Amino acid sequence: MKRTLLSLLALITPILTFAQEAKEPTLSEKIDQVFSDYTGWFVQGIFYEIPFSEQFQIPWVLIVLIGGALYFTIYFKLINFTGFVTAIKVVRGQYEDIEKHGAKALYGEDGLAHEIDDLEELENPEISTKDRVTVDGDLPDTIRDEGADGEVSHFQALTAALSATVGLGNIAGVAVALSIGGPGATFWMIVAGLLGMASKFAECTLGVKYRDVGEDGTVYGGPMYYLKKGLGEKNMAGLGKVLAVLFSIFVIGGSFGGGNMFQANQAAAQFVELAGLQGGNAGFYFGLVMAALVAVVIIGGIKRIASVTEKIVPFMAGIYVLAAIVILAVNYKYIGDAFGLIFEGAFSGLGIAGGLIGVMIQGIRRGAFSNEAGVGSAAIAHSAVKTKYPASEGIVALLEPFVDTVVICTMTALVIIITNFEAGFLEYGTEITEGVELTATAFDTVIPKFSIVLTIAVILFAFSTMISWSYYGMQGWKFLFGKGKITDLIYKILFLCFVVIGASISLGSVIDFSDAMIFAMVVPNIIGVILLTPKVRSELNKYYEAIRLKKDAIDEGASDLS
Template structure:
């Protein structure tokens, strides 16, 4: 297992090299510039679309704009926000959060383009049903000669969509918060039992298909974000005098990198800190990875630009709001310097420090909802990838593989699980970003036409 862990870590470091950093961040920045900061100019309109102002039940697709965003957010607003941020701070200190923000701001432009394309170039699966996602917009937008790139995305997606990190961290949280303090000896047996319970819960939802998944998560996501938001605000209020200092330290440390303890990159610790923040940001909001377009591609709409605008809200909610809250909770309580914990246990230490007795249990409820809702969405992504590769009639086989992987996630180490998903996310990002950059002019043309029509409709009204 040690050899396998080491191999997976080497693989993740290799694929997350300079070329991918340039592709994700450089490519996203290019999209932001050529769109003239469009995501930020139309935030208000995006919120109107999300609230259902333009919903038409007769439009093609399976789910509403809100359900599409909820499905995408249930996968992204999860353990990446709680455990992923803690991992970033444990290795990189406060400065890592700044580079997560950079990833999110650029990610808003990336999400606008990738999710507009998911609706603009929808394809059909072997059952003749309309589908969206990078594999379809590669085929429909670029043509059949690009099929190897679509296959690459789908094969990487089979592993990238596995829930192993979420399950691993939920198991760690249950052990650390619930079982160990109550005298229960934790080990392989207890981990397997937690895994089996998650298998049962997940199976009930995922075998019901996208409609059941989207309806379930659209009820869970708003509640879980509100509960987590409220819990962290209590911590920040208790430590209010520390908030300005640590908020400014995030900016100072972004370029000083004094607390960075990981591997150097491009010969320096600052390079290492930047790549750490970008990796954790990408894991948190998944901009440019290609998962969200699979959910947004199923939205009921004839307007690709509308779906792109809704999707771009994801990184803002996910990384700029939720990740920042987690980071400040860990920083202001000081546990990042006094605790040996990593991952979700570090966040738990912060909650316990400020809200004794109840804090840990509040966090456990949030973690359980975050993780379980993520389990539902990721299974949908995996079945879409398998459907593209071998046919829609066989996509359900992925769910059997998926639920078995839950047991693997419950019984293996954090480092192995986070590096495994990181590595395959990188492989998914390559075809997603390359195709998006090539097809970007089509999105700009559609956006120009869309806003021209919106302006004309307002004038007529």
């Protein structure tokens, strides 16, 4: 590990030196202008707003995202809601036995193939799989490595994906949405999150179903695989290959930009401001430290990433939500008024430019862009899960937009709305550019100096987002350039260089382009997922049948012993 790190540092030193020199404003501005000249057409195309009237326009990519989410919600019969309790049970490991070995192997075709001696044994997963049930003559405990393919648990896959979506958008993005769309934007943000749960379910189910598993157990998955293999099964191999290549290119670009440079840039800016550091090299040195920390994690692959994110994500989200709850408790008398503004603004516009439609667009846009449902990125992380049933991870994945948007984004919105009643630091309808600072102001009104904790949260959010997006980009890189140590090393070196560059220079058009690449992923992904929805439904039926077999066995055991 030490030798690898030294090699990486030796290789990236020349580029890091360039990044330090590029801190000069004139050179940074030149780079930004040149980049804008060559990529502006792409950015404008992806974020082109369809003019429905003189007062409001809707980005076409937003129509695709929400339209797809609404279609999946209807097609899967409100899986966003009907699958919620099952998702909690899966994350808690209630169906771990059938996911490792298969329900029919454990309980038979009718769920009653194996003798039940005692209800306590049947209801205890450890006893029922170790001491009672045999699979092909072996005890399940002795064939653990022969069970389901995959590298991480359901919880680890969920936190790895959450680490890429829970971040600056939840802190800064919500504040910007409120400044433009007012309190009513919160309602439509929640709607986008609830609809996005169905998109996440569909794409993550496909991610597991069509993944590749190497001889060493390493998993390769994501939209590029289900686009190529899934559409190939439907006699659309040519279309599938084209969409897969496009997605891979977009996810690599997104990993370098929005998933890396933007995160490093914002984290560095917050740290430098809080620490009161002077001089042009502060961001560069911060980037060096961040790159070293990222290197330690991403060299270990998805297992290392998952082991880190399963600790960081609950911790940072917990602290953030706890602080929000404290503020709501202190200002409990305003909670009713806040929800009143949210609902009134959601359907009236409260004088916001564009009225009702303007408010709706801002809320849905922030919700959709925050949880990335339909983008396809999360399917890459979720595809590494250990399970025999693809739909089991799809069901777990639907929790992601709920946590990211319905819970964390809503908490941020409520804190800003409630504290703004007396402090009056935000004028609705007037767009702001510094969202983090406004959110920090809102928290500081009740919890003095919480901006310090918020800065730490921003850095942790940025760090976790970077390590998860490094995995996303790596999977796209492998798909295009092959699976090997040299190709892996090249990508990781490039990724680490962009960490330092992002923290060192002003980004401007570079970030616009990288954001456009992230949302360009929507096009090939949504096309593929819609075409493959019958496959998703088939997998969902298989998993529900497996759960039924286990339930019938438990119920029969209870009746036999009564």
